Amino acid sequence: MDEFFWRALLAGIGLAAIAGPLGSFVVWRRMAFFGDALAHSALLGVALGFLLHIEVNVAIAALCAVFATLLTAMLARARLAPDTLLSICAFTALSVGLVALSFVEEVRVDLVGYLFGDILAVGRADLAWIWGGAAAGLAVLGLLWRNLLAVTVHADLAAVEGVNVPAMRLAFVLLLAILVAVAMKIVGVLLVTALLVIPAAAARRFARSPESMAAIAAGIGAFASVAGLLASVEFDTPSGPSVVLAAACVFAASLILPQRR
Amino acid sequence: MSDAPLIAGRGIVKRFEERTVLDRVDVAVAPGEIVTLIGPNGAGKTVLLRALLGLAGLDGGTVERRAGLIVGYMPQKFAIDENLPLRVGRFVGLAGRFATAEIEKALAEVGVAARIDAPVQGLSGGEFQRVLLARALLRKPQLLVLDEPAQGVDVIGQDALYDLVANVRDTHGCGVLLVSHDLHLVMARSDRVLCLNGHVCCTGRPETIGKDPAFAELFGARAGESLALYRHRHDHVHDAHDHHHHHDHAGHTHG
Numbered sequence: 001m002d003e004f005f006w007r008a009l010l011a012g013i014g015l016a017a018i019a020g021p022l023g024s025f026v027v028w029r030r031m032a033f034f035g036d037a038l039a040h041s042a043l044l045g046v047a048l049g050f051l052l053h054i055e056v057n058v059a060i061a062a063l064c065a066v067f068a069t070l071l072t073a074m075l076a077r078a079r080l081a082p083d084t085l086l087s088i089c090a091f092t093a094l095s096v097g098l099v100a101l102s103f104v105e106e107v108r109v110d111l112v113g114y115l116f117g118d119i120l121a122v123g124r125a126d127l128a129w130i131w132g133g134a135a136a137g138l139a140v141l142g143l144l145w146r147n148l149l150a151v152t153v154h155a156d157l158a159a160v161e162g163v164n165v166p167a168m169r170l171a172f173v174l175l176l177a178i179l180v181a182v183a184m185k186i187v188g189v190l191l192v193t194a195l196l197v198i199p200a201a202a203a204r205r206f207a208r209s210p211e212s213m214a215a216i217a218a219g220i221g222a223f224a225s226v227a228g229l230l231a232s233v234e235f236d237t238p239s240g241p242s243v244v245l246a247a248a249c250v251f252a253a254s255l256i257l258p259q260r261r
Numbered sequence: 262m263s264d265a266p267l268i269a270g271r272g273i274v275k276r277f278e279e280r281t282v283l284d285r286v287d288v289a290v291a292p293g294e295i296v297t298l299i300g301p302n303g304a305g306k307t308v309l310l311r312a313l314l315g316l317a318g319l320d321g322g323t324v325e326r327r328a329g330l331i332v333g334y335m336p337q338k339f340a341i342d343e344n345l346p347l348r349v350g351r352f353v354g355l356a357g358r359f360a361t362a363e364i365e366k367a368l369a370e371v372g373v374a375a376r377i378d379a380p381v382q383g384l385s386g387g388e389f390q391r392v393l394l395a396r397a398l399l400r401k402p403q404l405l406v407l408d409e410p411a412q413g414v415d416v417i418g419q420d421a422l423y424d425l426v427a428n429v430r431d432t433h434g435c436g437v438l439l440v441s442h443d444l445h446l447v448m449a450r451s452d453r454v455l456c457l458n459g460h461v462c463c464t465g466r467p468e469t470i471g472k473d474p475a476f477a478e479l480f481g482a483r484a485g486e487s488l489a490l491y492r493h494r495h496d497h498v499h500d501a502h503d504h505h506h507h508h509d510h511a512g513h514t515h516g
Contacts, residue, residue: 028345150355153341156316160334161356161400207346 012225020218023196043097064177117188117240274321333397386413
């Protein structure tokens with residue numbers, strides 16, 4: 001097989017390693033809409049990267065981090081229902097991104113690639129970025145694991161027990177921001193949340209502890225990446241949607257298999 | 262140990278929008294003392310607890326805590342997302358860094374040691390409240406703050422739970438601040454009952470509070486007469502296994 005294909009496989013597995021544990025928290029914390037809104041803002045990061053001549057990945061991560069912080073602050077104060085507010089922010093961010101990209105003349109921006117991912121175009125630098133981001137994200141997540149879990153179960157109880165709840169919430173959305181930047185190349189802005197939520201949801205039925213759910217989700221994500229990529233080469237289908245479809249098939253299968261408790 | 266209060270709120274004012282929810286409330290808990298806070302729904306009981314615990318800011322007044330005070334907190338009954346696979350032992354251990362032996366001991370103390378490997382979502386109302394109490398006890402608290410500990414528990418289980426709280430006070434010597442909306446189950450083993458309705462209406466010993474005119478005014482004249490004090494019964498013993506089948510699925514809350 002070609003080198004670009006091996007790079008694509010490694011990229012998918014690297015992303016799955018961080019998306020599994022982080023996606024489990026997204027499911028537990030019911031933050032799928034939040035993740036989606038964050039991903040939609042990433043396109044503006046792409047535009048800023050080109051316009052300001054900075055590394056696109058860095059621009060995405062920085063923009064998502066700022067957007068995540070703003071969104072968290074807005075959700076804490078707004079009177080709107082969270083899903084309404086998140087919808088407004090997601091589509092505004094996406095539209096701002098698309099408009100901004102229209103000003104990027106000197107570079108032909110592969111819009112479809114950013115929307116749906118272009119995993120087969122992953123270069124060596126991209127691979128280093130993906131694995132570096134995943135390793136850093138996992139290290140931070142590991143350090144914060146118990147406190148983050150305590151806040152997820154009951155924030156007030158965790159606060160009385162000495163956990164800095166606002167700091168944990170912020171750390172979590174910043175981790176999500178890193179993930180979006182890492183995942184952009186592989187599945188694109190529109191499919192990032194799928195890779196967070198679907199493997200975690202599929203893992204639930206087989207998991208007996210939070211950690212095993214995170215690990216199983218990572219495994220399912222990695223499997224879906226490999227299967228999706230193979231299918232994408234075999235049938236000449238777009239890579240991002242193929243990976244998501246593979247994950248969806250695993251989820252469907254998990255519903256049929258008997259549950260362990 | 263001195264008799265200075267573990268925690269003391271003085272003149273606590275709390276407003277939401279234009280509405281004053283707490284109006285110059287004084288409350289203090291001394292070591293080894295059980296203070297029960299009662300009041301109708303919407304009286305501001307939970308708001309007061311949150312203010313005392315530092316979970317919410319004040320619009321007036323002060324909260325003084327003894328330096329280095331360790332608080333064990335039992336929040337109002339809540340549901341844990343079905344998508345989170347969490348066993349009882351693990352849930353209790355979220356309180357901090359604790360050895361398995363310590364967790365087992367805390368669960369045994371409240372009579373649910375056998376449920377250590379059960380998923381938290383599968384517990385009955387009474388079992389879950391006991392597990393919450395175990396988590397609070399794990400930290401060896403000097404002050405226990407219990408928000409509606411008997412919520413979602415059947416009457417027999419409530420008896421047993423209040424017994425347990427009083428025993429915990431006796432064995433650990435901690436102060437207890439307990440909130441209840443249930444007038445008819447004011448603990449006889451409370452040292453002091455504080456009657457709250459935005460402000461402190463009356464305060465006194467559990468045997469006499471029902472006769473206070475302010476109490477009658479707040480809850481109706483007949484409430485004082487029918488006020489049933491929970492009495493410790495020595496002729497029978499309950500534990501969590503007696504009422505295993507009383508599941509409470511609704512996850513409702515009382516304001």
